[in-house]
Amino acid sequence: MTRPALDSRVAFPETPADAAGLHAQTAPGHPLALLTEWLDDLVRRDAVEPHYVTLATASASGVPSSRTVQLLAVEADALLFTTNLGSRKGVEMRETGRAAVSMYWRETARSVNVTGSVVEAEAAENDERFAAEDRAVQVARAVSFHGLPLDDEAEQLQRYRALVDSGEPVRRPDYWGWFRVVPDAVTFWEGVPQALNRRLHYTRSDSGWNRRAIQA
Numbered sequence: 001m002t003r004p005a006l007d008s009r010v011a012f013p014e015t016p017a018d019a020a021g022l023h024a025q026t027a028p029g030h031p032l033a034l035l036t037e038w039l040d041d042l043v044r045r046d047a048v049e050p051h052y053v054t055l056a057t058a059s060a061s062g063v064p065s066s067r068t069v070q071l072l073a074v075e076a077d078a079l080l081f082t083t084n085l086g087s088r089k090g091v092e093m094r095e096t097g098r099a100a101v102s103m104y105w106r107e108t109a110r111s112v113n114v115t116g117s118v119v120e121a122e123a124a125e126n127d128e129r130f131a132a133e134d135r136a137v138q139v140a141r142a143v144s145f146h147g148l149p150l151d152d153e154a155e156q157l158q159r160y161r162a163l164v165d166s167g168e169p170v171r172r173p174d175y176w177g178w179f180r181v182v183p184d185a186v187t188f189w190e191g192v193p194q195a196l197n198r199r200l201h202y203t204r205s206d207s208g209w210n211r212r213a214i215q216a
């Protein structure tokens with residue numbers, strides 16, 4: 001007997017009645033203002049880890065890849081992240097200058113998809129942000145390089161402990177930095193299964209942001 005691959009008894013998510021209301025007429029003019037409202041609402045609802053999101057990139061030849069990252073901040077016109085710029089995502093962002101970010105939250109049955117340009121932080125900002133990190137995080141970033149083969153885990157752990165215990169200041173590795181995704185299109189989705197799900201699509205033009213409802 002074959003089993004269904006996924007549990008079809010799981011109910012389709014539904015945006016809480018006191019949150020629902022994604023409408024072009026009442027939505028903020030800037031999509032990141034709406035994203036901030038949605039994240040604040042998730043925090044008020046004690047949502048589980050609402051800032052872990054999916055970051056997608058593609059190689060110059062168009063091979064896509066994605067991974068989970070932490071959304072560090074929603075700024076006035078950008079999403080802030082940190083990473084190893086020599087990682088696959090880092091290399092691909094440098095090749096294409098582009099990235100996409102996907103977010104989904106069970107607690108509010110909402111989702112946001114962003115596409116945009118990548119802007120790397122200057123060295124001075126990277127140094128300042130790195131210096132503000134916990135020592136254990138700094139050391140982990142210094143001894144581990146995203147994506148390289150790990151042949152001797154014990155040896156790596158030894159180097160990690162030795163550097164943590166040394167008390168020596170940890171210099172920011174050249175490959176570690178912060179970057180911003182500056183959006184050019186953002187789509188918001190909310191689940192309204194008893195009616196029809198809603199989507200609101202923002203696009204950037206020379207004169208600012210336009211928004212319109214699109215079919216879900």
Ligand SMILES: Cc1cc2nc3c(=O)[nH]c(=O)nc-3n(C[C@H](O)[C@H](O)[C@H](O)COP(=O)(O)O)c2cc1C
Pocket residue numbers: 052065066067068069070071081082083084087088089090146147
């Ligand atoms: C919950 C969670 C949060 C993560 N946050 C980050 C992050 O903020 N930055 C980062 O570079 N990797 C983060 N990672 C690790 C990435 O998912 C990924 O393994 C790593 O960045 C290498 O990705 P790449 O080889 O595709 O570039 C996180 C993983 C998880 C599961």
